[in-house]
Amino acid sequence: MTQPITEEARSSRKTEIGVVTSDKMTKTRRVEVERLFPHPKYGKFMRRRTVCHAHDEANTTHVGDLVEIMETRPMSKLKRWRIVRVVRTGAQAALAGEGETAKTVQA
Numbered sequence: 001m002t003q004p005i006t007e008e009a010r011s012s013r014k015t016e017i018g019v020v021t022s023d024k025m026t027k028t029r030r031v032e033v034e035r036l037f038p039h040p041k042y043g044k045f046m047r048r049r050t051v052c053h054a055h056d057e058a059n060t061t062h063v064g065d066l067v068e069i070m071e072t073r074p075m076s077k078l079k080r081w082r083i084v085r086v087v088r089t090g091a092q093a094a095l096a097g098e099g100e101t102a103k104t105v106q107a
Contacts, residue, residue: 013070013071013072014070014071015068015069015084016033016052016068016069016081017033017066017067017068017087018031018032018033018034018052018066018067018069019031019032019034019064019065019066019067019090020061020062020063020064020065020067020090021051021063022063023059023061023062023063026059027055027056027057027059028053028054028055028056028076028079029054029061029067029083030051030052030053030054031051031052031053031054031067031069031081031083032049032050032051032052033049033050033069034047034048034049035048035049035050052069052080053076053078053079053080053081054067054069054081054082054083055072055075055079055081055082055083056082056083060086061086062089062090063090064089064090064091065086065087065088065089065090066086066087066090067083067084067085067086067087068083068084068085068087069081069082069083069084070082
């Protein structure tokens with residue numbers, strides 16, 4: 001019999017933390033992972049970003065959220081990652097609340 005897969009067995013998968021930049025697709029989020037590295041010749045730290053398409057089954061994340069993504073099997077042409085958890089919610093939730101209070105004050 002085969003053993004059930006536990007979280008310890010999956011710990012070898014690569015994880016990254018990035019910001020959701022697009023939530024226009026159903027069950028898919030565009031996540032930008034930023035990294036810093038020194039320039040090979042001058043030593044100045046440079047910023048580079050990698051764009052990953054991640055699977056979000058419940059459509060819970062939105063633009064601006066800081067999320068942790070994990071490598072997974074290929075789910076489509078571009079999707080090779082899945083969202084594990086939301087580290088911090090973005091500014092979109094705060095702005096949605098502001099708009100509602102502004103409407104009630106004007107009325």
